Amino acid sequence: MKQNAFERRHQAEWQAFARQLDALEHGKARPDSRQFPAAYRRLCRQLALAEQRGYGSRLVEQLQQLALRGHRQFYRHRSHLGARCIGFLLGGFPRLVREEWRLVLAASLLFYASLFGMGLLVYLFPELVYSLLTPEQVAQMEAMYDPDASRLGRFGERSSAADWMMFGYYVMHNFGIAFQTFASGLLFGLGSLFFLLVNGLSIGAVAGHLSGIGYTDTFWPFVIGHGAFELTAITFSGAAGLKLGWALFAPGRLTRGEALRQAAACSVRLVAGVLLLLLVAAFVEAYWSSMTSIRAPLKYAAGVLFWGLLAAYFLLAGRTRHAPD
Numbered sequence: 001m002k003q004n005a006f007e008r009r010h011q012a013e014w015q016a017f018a019r020q021l022d023a024l025e026h027g028k029a030r031p032d033s034r035q036f037p038a039a040y041r042r043l044c045r046q047l048a049l050a051e052q053r054g055y056g057s058r059l060v061e062q063l064q065q066l067a068l069r070g071h072r073q074f075y076r077h078r079s080h081l082g083a084r085c086i087g088f089l090l091g092g093f094p095r096l097v098r099e100e101w102r103l104v105l106a107a108s109l110l111f112y113a114s115l116f117g118m119g120l121l122v123y124l125f126p127e128l129v130y131s132l133l134t135p136e137q138v139a140q141m142e143a144m145y146d147p148d149a150s151r152l153g154r155f156g157e158r159s160s161a162a163d164w165m166m167f168g169y170y171v172m173h174n175f176g177i178a179f180q181t182f183a184s185g186l187l188f189g190l191g192s193l194f195f196l197l198v199n200g201l202s203i204g205a206v207a208g209h210l211s212g213i214g215y216t217d218t219f220w221p222f223v224i225g226h227g228a229f230e231l232t233a234i235t236f237s238g239a240a241g242l243k244l245g246w247a248l249f250a251p252g253r254l255t256r257g258e259a260l261r262q263a264a265a266c267s268v269r270l271v272a273g274v275l276l277l278l279l280v281a282a283f284v285e286a287y288w289s290s291m292t293s294i295r296a297p298l299k300y301a302a303g304v305l306f307w308g309l310l311a312a313y314f315l316l317a318g319r320t321r322h323a324p325d
Contacts, residue, residue: 001053003055003056004055005018006050006053006055006164007047007059008284010135010249013039013042014043014063014066016039016041017039017043017066017070018023018066019041020214021066021070021073024073024165025069025073025307026084032193035111036073036074037074039070040067040070040071040074040141041065042062043067043070044067044070045061045065045291046061047060048143049062049065050063053298058253061253068287075286076152079248082197087296088272088273089276089320090317091317091318092269092318093269093276093317093318094271094313094314094315094317094318095317095318096266096269096273097236097270097271097273097314098242098315100239100266100270101185103239103240103242103243103246104235104236104239106239106242107174107192107196107236107238107239107242107255108199108235109233110193110195110196110200110238111196111199111200111231111235111238112195112200112231112235113200114197114200114201115200115201115203116204117204118132118200118204118205118208119203119207119211120204120208121208121209122204122207122209122212123208123209123212126209126212126213128205128208128315129205129206129209129234131205131276132201132202132205133202133205133206133209138209141206141209141210142210142213142215142241143273144224145210145215145219146218147215147216147218154227155284157223157290164286166286166290167282167283167285167286167287168279168284170285170286171279171282174233174278174281174282175231175275175278177199177234178233178234178237178271178274178275178278179197179237179239179256179271180195181195181199181220181237181238181240181241182237182240182241182244182267182272184241185238185239185240185241185242185243185244185245185267186244186245186248187245188245188248188249189241189244189245189246189248189249190245190289191241192237192238192241192245193242193243193245194257195238195241196235196238199234203231207219207223217296218292220296220300221287221289221296221300221303222290222299223289224227224291224299224300224303225284225288225289225299225301225302225303225306226281226282226285227281227282227303228281228283228303228306228310229277229278229280229281229306229310230277230278230281230285231286232277233274233277233278233281236271236273236274236277237269237270237271237274239270240267240268240270240271241267242262243263243266243267243270244263244264244267246263247259247260247262247263248260267317276299284306286304290295
């Protein structure tokens with residue numbers, strides 16, 4: 001059978017299946033226990049025939065997209081929200097990060113290269129810090145990590161009972177940075193690149209300046225603990241934004257709207273994991289990092305442990321065959 005005749009025979013069926021998938025994906029319907037599996041199996045047979053007969057790539061890709069969407073609906077778990085969240089935490093999130101390793105790598109290289117590069121430059125040439133920060137901001141940073149302060153970080157001179165207020169502040173502050181870095185990816189990825197660079201340069205400038213004036217015993221023990229979660233979250237939010245930007249910049253054979261829709265489905269899941277990381281970072285920063293009664297070696301050991309656990313989690317979690325989705 002020629003391709004034109006094949007398409008005419010099955011086009012109406014494909015369109016009906018696509019409409020059904022649209023309804024399922026937007027939660028407007030539930031799959032019919034008899035009709036949906038049969039329609040999905042027919043589509044898979046038609047895809048196999050199209051590939052076997054060497055039909056055009058446009059048709060084959062169209063059927064592959066329908067088959068992929070059908071597979072997700074046919075085999076997805078209909079578990080409760082709590083079970084899905086636990087499944088995402090135990091396996092889905094690290095698998096997603098590994099699947100998007102190219103974007104994660106690109107975001108990490110830009111962020112950490114700017115951070116360490118600017119930190120080294122400011123350490124060697126102290127006046128450079130004022131190219132990014134005002135004198136008032138520099139003075140504020142110095143006060144936050146003053147070795148004589150009773151508590152470190154923002155609003156250091158506070159009671160332990162106020163730590164919960166700082167936890168809320170850190171949550172809102174970090175969520176704002178992550179959302180800004182992610183959402184600006186809609187500017188063809190340029191916004192995410194910009195905020196990754198700016199955040200890297202700013203953090204590097206602060207680190208270089210405080211190290212240069214001798215505040216290493218307060219600054220580095222403070223940041224090493226929550227930094228594992230916070231800095232990782234920033235790079236992941238940048239990767240999620242770059243996912244959106246790349247879909248707009250290079251949609252391939254899809255329309256930009258469809259490419260963006262598919263990219264957003266992945267990016268939003270990645271950002272959900274980012275929010276979990278930022279909650280942990282805020283908790284550690286408010287209740288652990290700010291304490292001056294804990295000796296620096298213990299904070300360094302905890303920081304190394306946190307970085308190691310994160311690395312093991314994203315490299316190893318979710319690799320078992322029956323890991324939850």
